[in-house]
Amino acid sequence: xxxxxxxxxxxxxxxxxxxYEEKYPxxxxxxxxxxxxxxxxxxxxxxIGGIYTxxxxxxxxxxxxxxxxxxxxxxxxxxxxxxGVVGIIDALKKFNLNPDEGMxxxxxxxxxxGPYKQSQRKEIYxxxxxxxxxxxxxxxxxxxxxxxxxxxxxxESAKVRPGYYGAWAACRNLGLDEIEKRIxxxxxxxxxxRSPGNEERxxxxxxxxxxxIDFPENDQDIVIxxxxxLPTYHxxxxxxxxxxxxxxxxxxxxxxxxxxxxxxxFQALGIKPPKYAHIAPIMKEEDGAKRKLSKRKDPEAAVxxxxxxxxxxxAAKEYLLNIANSNFEMWRKQNKTASIDDFELQLNKMSIxxxxxxxxxxxxxxxxxxxxxSKEEVYDAAYTWATEYDEDLKKLLEDxxxxxxxxxxxxxxxxxxxxxxAKWSDLKDNIEYMYDDRFLNKPHTYEYxxxxxxxxxxxxxxxxxxxxxxxxxxxxxxxxxIKDLSEELGYAREVKEYKQNPEKxxxxxxxxxxxxxxxxxxxxxxxxxxxIMKVLGEDSIKTRLEKAIK
RNA sequence: GGCCUGUUGGUCAAGCGGUUAAGACACCGCCCUUUCACGGCGGAGACAUGGGUUCGAUUCCCGUACAGGUCACCA
Numbered sequence: 343x344x345x346x347x348x349x350x351x352x353x354x355x356x357x358x359x360x361x362y363e364e365k366y367p368x369x370x371x372x373x374x375x376x377x378x379x380x381x382x383x384x385x386x387x388x389x390i391g392g393i394y395t396x397x398x399x400x401x402x403x404x405x406x407x408x409x410x411x412x413x414x415x416x417x418x419x420x421x422x423x424x425x426g427v428v429g430i431i432d433a434l435k436k437f438n439l440n441p442d443e444g445m446x447x448x449x450x451x452x453x454x455x456g457p458y459k460q461s462q463r464k465e466i467y468x469x470x471x472x473x474x475x476x477x478x479x480x481x482x483x484x485x486x487x488x489x490x491x492x493x494x495x496x497x498e499s500a501k502v503r504p505g506y507y508g509a510w511a512a513c514r515n516l517g518l519d520e521i522e523k524r525i526x527x528x529x530x531x532x533x534x535x536r537s538p539g540n541e542e543r544x545x546x547x548x549x550x551x552x553x554x555i556d557f558p559e560n561d562q563d564i565v566i567x568x569x570x571x572l573p574t575y576h577x578x579x580x581x582x583x584x585x586x587x588x589x590x591x592x593x594x595x596x597x598x599x600x601x602x603x604x605x606x607x608f609q610a611l612g613i614k615p616p617k618y619a620h621i622a623p624i625m626k627e628e629d630g631a632k633r634k635l636s637k638r639k640d641p642e643a644a645v646x647x648x649x650x651x652x653x654x655x656x657a658a659k660e661y662l663l664n665i666a667n668s669n670f671e672m673w674r675k676q677n678k679t680a681s682i683d684d685f686e687l688q689l690n691k692m693s694i695x696x697x698x699x700x701x702x703x704x705x706x707x708x709x710x711x712x713x714x715x716s717k718e719e720v721y722d723a724a725y726t727w728a729t730e731y732d733e734d735l736k737k738l739l740e741d742x743x744x745x746x747x748x749x750x751x752x753x754x755x756x757x758x759x760x761x762x763x764a765k766w767s768d769l770k771d772n773i774e775y776m777y778d779d780r781f782l783n784k785p786h787t788y789e790y791x792x793x794x795x796x797x798x799x800x801x802x803x804x805x806x807x808x809x810x811x812x813x814x815x816x817x818x819x820x821x822x823x824i825k826d827l828s829e830e831l832g833y834a835r836e837v838k839e840y841k842q843n844p845e846k847x848x849x850x851x852x853x854x855x856x857x858x859x860x861x862x863x864x865x866x867x868x869x870x871x872x873x874i875m876k877v878l879g880e881d882s883i884k885t886r887l888e889k890a891i892k
Numbered sequence: 893g894g895c896c897u898g899u900u901g902g903u904c905a906a907g908c909g910g911u912u913a914a915g916a917c918a919c920c921g922c923c924c925u926u927u928c929a930c931g932g933c934g935g936a937g938a939c940a941u942g943g944g945u946u947c948g949a950u951u952c953c954c955g956u957a958c959a960g961g962u963c964a965c966c967a
Contacts, residue, residue: 415967564964574964579967596962598897598961598962599896622960634960664916668915675916694898703918709930713930753930757930837926851925854926865928867929870928
């Protein structure tokens with residue numbers, strides 16, 4: 343029996359690895375094209391970090407005329423969740439991230455380098471494992487969980503580095519005959535890589551983001567094929583990214599320390615490794631300590647959170663891009679209405695350490711993004727959101743479509759559009775008072791401000807209605823009339839004038855218009871009152887004002 | 893604990909041997925001839941620390957502290 347026989351004994355029915363190498367030839371892409379992939383596990387929860395990675399991948403592929411692949415890493419069947427793949431696909435879709443290749447539903451995929459789901463690639467991994475066994479670069483290991491536990495304990499008490507390596511690797515030098523006997527005996531085993539590494543030696547590596555890093559060589563005989571026949575992450579990564587002809591592996595930097603393992607695997611298979619870009623995770627601060635955004639503790643870690651809050655996905659994307667390349671902000675300032683597709687993302691400009699998630703900044707970006715929307719876009723987006731999350735708002739928009747468009751058009755579409763909506767869940771509160779059936783049927787306690795006296799308020803409003811209110815006025819005339827009203831009642835026409843001689847007046851035009859504003863809307867802060875009046879219309883204005891002084 | 897990485901205002905960050913150490917968010921003040929939002933102007937606020945190297949270090953080297961990551965038949 344030789345190693346070839348052993349390989350055949352272990353994997354009798356798999357094809358030769360060269361079959362797959364031919365089946366998935368090098369891609370014919372133009373110089374500099376990047377082949378990248380997002381490779382999540384379907385654990386039923388899409389993390390914002392995954393969207394972050396995808397945004398980066400998708401942009402780079404687009405920028406270079408490359409390929410963006412969605413690969414599902416489902417080799418851990420214990421953690422798998424029903425419809426996990428669809429959940430991921432839907433999340434990407436929401437962010438308008440469209441992979442060129444990869445899974446398109448739970449079972450099917452598109453692209454010539456598939457399957458794109460690791461559980462469907464079992465024989466492929468085995469073919470490469472077989473090659474390693476033939477070349478004596480991998481071997482079966484019969485150690486049980488108990489054996490390994492025992493080994494770890496011994497190592498711990500002996501104060502040596504834990505792990506399956508060197509002399510501790512019990513199955514590493516088993517004789518072929520013994521191996522054959524134990525396999526034929528039906529003993530359980532897994533396949534381990536025979537590491538040629540030496541802990542004393544250093545390897546040099548250049549990461550596209552992190553720069554030059556030195557590591558000690560890996561000397562652990564890591565598991566490559568588990569007892570269920572599926573590969574571990576390390577092995578799957580190497581085989582898949584080789585066969586899918588990935589040029590750049592973009593992944594979280596928690597993988598950085600296993601890089602020596604991966605590099606060694608590539609070398610053992612005689613393959614040139616791809617370039618690596620390890621991105622820093624998005625962090626969160628709690629009790630003074632920084633940590634990764636956690637799916638258990640932080641609602642904002644879940645993609646669903648943004649959907650529920652009604653933060654537009656393009657806003658979240660801009661925020662993510664802003665974390666990725668801080669010059670995005672500058673670019674956006676100079677290209678206010680450009681599509682983010684026109685921004686050129688640079689991997690080497692990415693931050694080396696993790697940024698704290700900043701909700702305030704996200705909402706600020708979101709406000710700006712929404713301010714660029716047309717009223718129709720606001721209507722559609724808000725309506726779509728409401729359909730899922732706010733029945734009442736949906737009804738409000740639906741029952742009054744034409745009117746709602748007018749409301750949403752207030753101070754929108756001009757040079758300096760309003761920026762007061764950061765998320766769709768804010769919207770209802772912002773516009774509800776504009777609807778008569780809601781406003782008039784709600785009991786109001788008007789909280790007036792500087793002018794508080796009931797009689798005075800009555801006088802302001804009734805005088806306005808009798809002598810000065812005329813909706814057909816243009817804005818200047820309309821406002822001049824409010825000034826006239828102020829003057830007649832003993833208030834300064836100009837705020838400045840009042841400030842210079844406060845003793846001469848009861849107040850100023852601002853106080854007077856505030857009274858009208860509050861009577862009209864029930865609130866002290868609103869968009870431009872002239873525009874509001876235009877939208878409300880004469881009848882509504884009169885009803886509202888009269889109601890206020892009743 | 894070993895290994896790897898990082899540390900510029902409250903946050904995100906430019907900078908890469910000589911700079912008054914950019915900019916954005918947040919904060920404060922003023923202005924924008926009615927509020928708010930927007931916009932404009934201004935303000936406060938930073939190179940973790942100790943040693944080197946150098947004419948000169950935020951920038952380079954070493955140590956310390958602190959932080960993060962990683963040490964599975966999980967990814």
